[in-house]
């Protein structure tokens with residue numbers, strides 16, 4: 088038999104298997120009542136609209152305009168119920184039924200049980216917050232690391248450079264210090280390789296072509312503690328460093344906003360080291376950071392959740408399935424009713440007419456409910472301290488020819504378009 092015959096037989100068998108599975112899934116779904124959504128194609132489902140340029144549209148929640156705040160998309164033969172307005176997402180995330188995380192394996196209800204998730208989450212929270220190394224010590228680590236970052240930026244002497252790896256390495260060092268008690272030299276090639284690998288993993292995770300089964304094989308380790316540390320390292324590095332990169336990118340793009348932040352730094356902090364207590368005295372900077380997180384929208388899709396039993400939700404009947412629902416954050420952060428200019432970088436979204444900081448309940452970059460981000464407080468502290476320390480020391484400028492309008496890079500997180508940055512020491516300006 089020729090190799091081509093063998094391949095034909097194998098491909099036919101594969102297609103048959105996929106079709107049988109689709110028929111089985113369709114039969115099963117008759118028992119359930121899924122919300123409507125875009126019509127799926129045979130075999131691929133809606134994958135054609137979840138890839139390439141249309142993925143951007145999907146990310147921005149455009150489908151919700153057509154199908155409302157809850158709709159179904161088909162990823163191959165699997166159905167995912169997408170939730171995309173504040174009320175629906177909040178209701179689902181605060182409910183008992185939509186739990187589970189495929190990404191953070193040690194927290195997973197399906198494989199390790201609910202109790203395991205509870206214990207691991209409590210452990211992570213206490214390590215990251217008060218009981219582990221202590222808030223003050225964590226703050227000191229961030230300050231120390233921001234000094235190293237300032238030195239690294241200085242070493243480029245105002246010339247254009249790529250800031251991605253140096254920022255990721257600085258943020259990675261915070262979580263490394265918390266977890267294993269010491270930092271790495273941010274020129275250490277092994278450490279830099281690790282930071283790069285995390286980037287690759289998150290880029291791949293965002294690709295619809297990565298099949299769920301492979302992810303499971305990759306991420307479901309049996310040793311809780313090892314996987315907890317791995318997960319905290321991954322979850323805690325790329326998210327925060329991407330947010331800082333966006334903040335610096337927006338400062339280059341909007342020099343007038345950068346100047347306002349620097350004026351507030353001069354007024355409140357002067358030349359001393361930024362402390363987290365300064366934040367409440369700095370409404371403008373606080374608003375700029377909030378607007379960065381809203382507009383950068385680094386987790387447009389959030390993390391898929393699973394129904395842990397058959398549930399009735401919003402008039403639909405959903406079966407117990409892994410990764411069955413996606414409480415999207417993007418439409419919440421871009422809600423026209425809650426943000427005056429959702430398509431612009433507009434720090435006034437978080438300021439009143441007198442310049443006081445105002446909260447907005449749609450500000451949910453860390454999600455909400457029992458599965459919300461355990462690293463929220465740490466991330467907020469890191470972003471504030473790194474951002475203010477850098478703008479205290481440098482004015483950021485875009486090298487000539489920078490195109491700010493390139494699309495953002497989309498993976499598991501949304502990253503700034505490829506760009507270089509000039510960090511001009513402020514004493515030299």
Ligand code: HEM
Pocket residue numbers: 180188191194208211215262318319320322323324326327330385386389390452453454455457458459460461462463465466
């Ligand atoms: C700007 C920075 C960050 C953002 C925007 C962010 C956002 C998120 C989001 C959206 C989720 C999913 C919530 C859900 O499923 O409903 C999440 C979960 C999680 N995050 Fe973060 N995160 C950030 C930083 C961090 C840091 C610094 C750490 C730890 C050091 C961390 C650890 C985790 C963990 C462990 C979970 C899983 C929680 C659970 O399953 O109970 N994150 N984060």
